[in-house]
Amino acid sequence: MDDEDELPILTAVSSSARQLYLLLRCINFSEKAHVQINEEGLKFSVDEASVMEGSAFLDKSLFTTYTFRAPQPPQHSQHSNSDDEDEHLSATPTFQISLPSLLETLQIFGLTDPNNNRPPWARDNPTSTAFSNNVLGMNNMCRISYDSPGSPLSIILTEATIRTTCNLSTYEPAFAEEIPFDRQSLAFKTIMRGSWLFDAISELASTTPERLTLVARMSHGKPYFALSSSGSLGSARVEFNNNPRGPGRAPPPPPTNANANPDDPLTQPNLLETFQLSDPDTTLRSTYKFALIQKAARAMSVSTKVSIRADTQGVLSLQFMIEVESGNVSFVDFRFVPLVEDDEEGGEGMDVDETMGGRSEDEGGTDDDDEDM
């Protein structure tokens, strides 16, 4: 009861709802999103059947003001979610909200103003002058507040003389565990441009494959990374090759696969910025459900860089660096549980996969050899 008198757990003001919208849109593949609030920012995460999860972190630097007050540990079950939650959970409030509703709310203004499509002299009712907030791009102030556990998450948007208040019902969190990803025992890590990954995935998507296999190895001291898809309509592969790094060697013409990247590799000396394999002597190969990877496509298309990591268990982590308007960067994370290979699949699928895998290895090898010569 004394909680009622206290200040709200969170008040955050952003001068641009659009930034928040662009980030949250990346993980819009599920009806409900988990929200975690702490001193550093707001974390929105969604999951799909516990084999994929995506999260967007709204750092407090995205907000002009960000005030977080950790709630008191609940003494009694006076609030609905204090019964069965541990104390550490109430220290970082966690709840679920409807993500599509939040996204719709964030784009209520600006994007839909019919006047925006017209030149100023054709507007019915001029909504801005030379000195109003519109010209500063500050026309969508957004205020997020969360009073106490169990209360709705409020979004207040103001534009000129219109004020919109949206109260999103908060629900009990459904999952508390993330997909475990062991940063300490990475099997593989590479960093590249997000748009290249996006191009590769859209290229492969044209055959609506079922599975995506990630292949990484060192061949002749040169990183080799490939994405190959397979499904009932066939299989396809996109390879990413770096130019040889050896010092003092004249760079030969780039041997990249035609559909691997349309950009001119000469201007971008290294396709893969970082390339680490825990065991350079073996080939890393792990398979994921293509449809799930594709859900990260929005994030791929808007990100500047992506870090692709796999741990020794095969869990894949895609971390996207997205530049927001203010010039600083935000991160959107995805994790995927690998498909168990060659065990549960039917004989046919296994055959395809094996031939595919075998051939890809051989061809990749010869290609690389040729290039090196």
Place this chain on the structure above:
Amino acid sequence: MRFKASIQNINTFTKLTASLNSLGPLAWVKLSDDQVCFTIIPEQGTQVWAVLSIDTIFETYTVQSAAGNVINLEVPLTSLTRALKSALNATSAQIRLTKKDNIPLLALTIVTTSASNSYAAFPTASANNNNEDGVDAPFDSAFGGGSRETIVTQEVPVRVLGPDTVAGLHEPQCREPDVHIILPPLLQLKSISDRFTKLALAGAKSGSGTTAARTRLELAANMHGCLRMSIKTDAMSISSVWTDLNNPELDPNQVAGGEIGLAEHPSTRMKQLGTADGRSDEGWASVRIDGRDWGKVMSVGRLGGRVIACFCHDHALILYVYLPNENGEDESVLTYYVSSYSA
């Protein structure tokens, strides 16, 4: 029975019929000496009673009939709108009531003048050979200065209604409104209400699933220039508040009972309640309406008129849409009667 007029303002007429058509397929059109009335009475949803001065859309207008120069017609709006759309680029258009094989119809005669370079005979050839002006010029002069007229006649079958058929139709009566307010631009209102409707549908999908597909918008206004639009679903509640709108002053000459009537008018009482920032819970007159029906009503926004909304708390919402016209007098008005759902 004679009706003949040339359409002065094709664009306005088209937008008008198109927005009326979104509410119902058939219009009762009453043509008389001094005004044209369009009335839509759909089975469900909002009624429209539009009274237009002749010169809003017509000029050189003649109407004659045995029943005091009044003609009542039942007009299919879809066909009329389609016919008018083909007249959008016309130099002139005429409409008249005629008969063909004993079927009464409105004949729309559209005259279009083609520009010199775009007539059908040499459409691209002349454009491509623009350099050879010497060759083209003789042709242009031969075809009368390079322009030619196209005349298209569109016929819209209608039904003539007898005076006794329409005698039973009356404009709805309503009690004095609690709040009257000038609405913000309808297109802005529409874009937000459409989003609300979309939100409610998205919420219904994720929610229980038993929620009816209907979306109930709550619209409220006070006498201090505030308008509030809100919608509630399982997943969320959202409301937008407009402030700094205008509550027009009532003219004592127009209110029953004059000055005394004005003093006792519900809106005078509502002025005592509520605040101008829209944060107070008091002083709101609200109605609950169907989101999709509201979207159709808002489509009149393309006519760009001034709109006064009259709120009868928990009962009805009446919108007066004043069409702009050049001389500023004799305004044409469209009246929308929207009924409120109870709770």
